[in-house]
Amino acid sequence: MKPAAFAYVRPKDWPRALQLVAEGARAGAGTQSLGPLLNLRLAQPGTIVDLRHLPGFSGISQRGGGVRIGAGTTHAAIEDGAVPGRTGEIMAAVARRIAYRPVRNRGTIGGSLAHADPAGDWVAVLPALGATAIALGPGGERRIPAVRFVSGIFETALGADELLCAIEVPVLPAEARWGHWKFCRKPGEFSKATACVLSVPAHPPRAVLAALDAPPLVVEDASALLADPATEAPHIVAHIAELTELTDWRRALAETALRRAVAAAVGS
Amino acid sequence: MSGKLAISLVVNGERRELLAEPREQLADLLRGSLMLTGTHLGCEQGVCGACTVDIDGAPARSCITHAGSCDGATVRTIEGFADDAVMADLREAFAREHALQCGYCTPGMLIAARDIVLRLPDADEARVREELSGNLCRCTGYRGIVRAVLAVLARRRATLSS
Ligand SMILES: Cc1cc2nc3c(=O)[nH]c(=O)nc-3n(C[C@H](O)[C@H](O)[C@H](O)COP(=O)(O)OP(=O)(O)OC[C@H]3O[C@@H](n4cnc5c(N)ncnc54)[C@H](O)[C@@H]3O)c2cc1C
Ligand code: FES
Ligand code: FES
Numbered sequence: 421m422k423p424a425a426f427a428y429v430r431p432k433d434w435p436r437a438l439q440l441v442a443e444g445a446r447a448g449a450g451t452q453s454l455g456p457l458l459n460l461r462l463a464q465p466g467t468i469v470d471l472r473h474l475p476g477f478s479g480i481s482q483r484g485g486g487v488r489i490g491a492g493t494t495h496a497a498i499e500d501g502a503v504p505g506r507t508g509e510i511m512a513a514v515a516r517r518i519a520y521r522p523v524r525n526r527g528t529i530g531g532s533l534a535h536a537d538p539a540g541d542w543v544a545v546l547p548a549l550g551a552t553a554i555a556l557g558p559g560g561e562r563r564i565p566a567v568r569f570v571s572g573i574f575e576t577a578l579g580a581d582e583l584l585c586a587i588e589v590p591v592l593p594a595e596a597r598w599g600h601w602k603f604c605r606k607p608g609e610f611s612k613a614t615a616c617v618l619s620v621p622a623h624p625p626r627a628v629l630a631a632l633d634a635p636p637l638v639v640e641d642a643s644a645l646l647a648d649p650a651t652e653a654p655h656i657v658a659h660i661a662e663l664t665e666l667t668d669w670r671r672a673l674a675e676t677a678l679r680r681a682v683a684a685a686v687g688s
Numbered sequence: 689m690s691g692k693l694a695i696s697l698v699v700n701g702e703r704r705e706l707l708a709e710p711r712e713q714l715a716d717l718l719r720g721s722l723m724l725t726g727t728h729l730g731c732e733q734g735v736c737g738a739c740t741v742d743i744d745g746a747p748a749r750s751c752i753t754h755a756g757s758c759d760g761a762t763v764r765t766i767e768g769f770a771d772d773a774v775m776a777d778l779r780e781a782f783a784r785e786h787a788l789q790c791g792y793c794t795p796g797m798l799i800a801a802r803d804i805v806l807r808l809p810d811a812d813e814a815r816v817r818e819e820l821s822g823n824l825c826r827c828t829g830y831r832g833i834v835r836a837v838l839a840v841l842a843r844r845r846a847t848l849s850s
Contacts, residue, residue, distance in 0.1 A: 421732065422711065422713075422716070423711040423713075424711070425709070425710070425711050426710055426711050427710055428693060428710035428711075428754065428756040430756065430757070430759070448754070448757070451752055451753060451754060451757070452734060452749070452752060454752075455713070455733075455734065455749075455751070455752025455753065455754075456732075456733040456734055456752055458711070459713070459732045459733060459751065459752065460733070468710075468754075470754070470756065470757050472757055496746070519734070519822065520737065520819075520821060520822020520823075521747065521800070521803065521819060521822065522737065522740050522746075522747040522748050522749050522800065522803075522822060523734055523749060523822065525743075525746040525747060525748050526743075526748050526749070526753060606821065607818050607821040608821050608822055
């Protein structure tokens with residue numbers, strides 16, 4: 421199918437883009453999620469604001485203990501090593517398994533997070549890494565911890581007059597241990613259950629369980645899970661089962677994903 | 689709705705000044721306005737890969753990329769690779785290995801394959817299969833396609849090392 425008619429605007433600066441969004445226009449970045457929604461007419465916005473040409477929309481800069489990633493940085497750039505250090509290594513491996521290369525060449529990290537698909541990869545991984553979303557509104561920038569950014573299914577903490585302009589990720593030490601497991605029946609397909617575990621020396625390990633038709637569940641201190649995954653994984657899955665109905669097979673996938681993420685983190 | 693968008697593109701080496709509807713996807717502009725019908729449309733959801741073209745040197749889905757967002761871009765469709773050495777090798781290998789039957793997936797398959805050959809010169813069979821997972825072939829099957837890509841990779845490695 422073809423999209424319903426809309427107006428297309430390509431602003432040159434952020435204030436104009438913000439103004440259009442405040443007036444109700446829909447942001448477009450890589451359009452790798454929005455495009456299918458438009459073609460299927462599941463989305464019928466009056467106006468699309470193309471963010472791709474805004475200054476600083478993509479690119480990486482290091483600031484103190486964090487790396488600032490422009491919201492428009494593509495999955496492919498991250499796959500190819502745009503983010504430095506141990507954090508970049510982890511993110512490159514995640515990016516490589518998002519969709520397919522031609523989709524990754526246009527799809528952006530900010531678009532993924534703002535889209536807030538419960539099965540989206542960055543939706544699970546950014547909270548696990550301890551990232552911060554940087555929103556830009558009429559009053560300037562606002563920092564939102566990634567663990568609180570996705571507030572529901574396709575819902576975020578962004579205000580109606582805000583855009584996501586960047587994501588800041590911590591510079592992880594070389595010893596940081598990472599485990600990530602997602603269940604896809606085919607490479608590049610959306611996950612049916614995703615688990616991530618990050619363990620950094622001198623900090624409690626963090627775990628995230630996602631892709632279960634609910635916002636990601638963040639376990640800020642996952643020490644018990646790492647000590648005894650067989651006992652603890654079902655407890656974590658039970659928390660998600662309070663929010664959304666899980667079939668037995670989905671529950672089994674979720675528990676297995678957690679156990680495998682722990683095994684990968686302990687072994688890495 | 690509002691008027692047409694003026695779009696300036698370099699397509700297959702030629703500059704084109706075009707008018708597009710704001711809602712038009714790149715694939716429809718290429719097929720409808722330029723009659724470059726080698727770019728095929730299958731799913732129009734980014735899944736099948738039939739519509740894959742090269743935009744500014746990287747493969748992309750033309751079914752979910754707005755024509756408007758390509759203003760100023762350089763686009764190469766399957767018609768634009770006549771004198772490309774890697775594509776010549778791939779065409780020959782596809783024919784030899786029986787890597788196409790109806791040909792519907794082939795334009796996208798070739799553009800994805802060329803990207804694999806250039807970006808991942810050391811790719812083995814598992815990697816080639818992973819990288820081709822975004823291009824669906826509904827009639828030939830993947831064995832011949834994978835063999836063709838592997839043959840071109842092997843030949844290039846042999847030429848580079850000799
Ligand atoms: C075939 C296929 C398979 C896929 N598989 C996966 C997968 O396995 N895992 C995965 O994670 N993703 C997958 N995706 C989605 C892909 O990762 C998209 O790139 C991503 O979800 C959206 O990024 P985008 O830049 O394309 O955003 P767009 O599609 O342009 O926008 C998505 C939404 O976010 C909003 N938005 C975009 N940017 C901003 C911003 N800066 N500020 C505020 N709002 C914004 C838009 O208004 C829109 O509502 C797949 C896509 C396709 C087509
Ligand atoms: S038609 Fe574009 S990916 Fe299927
Ligand atoms: S050759 Fe017919 S779909 Fe691939």
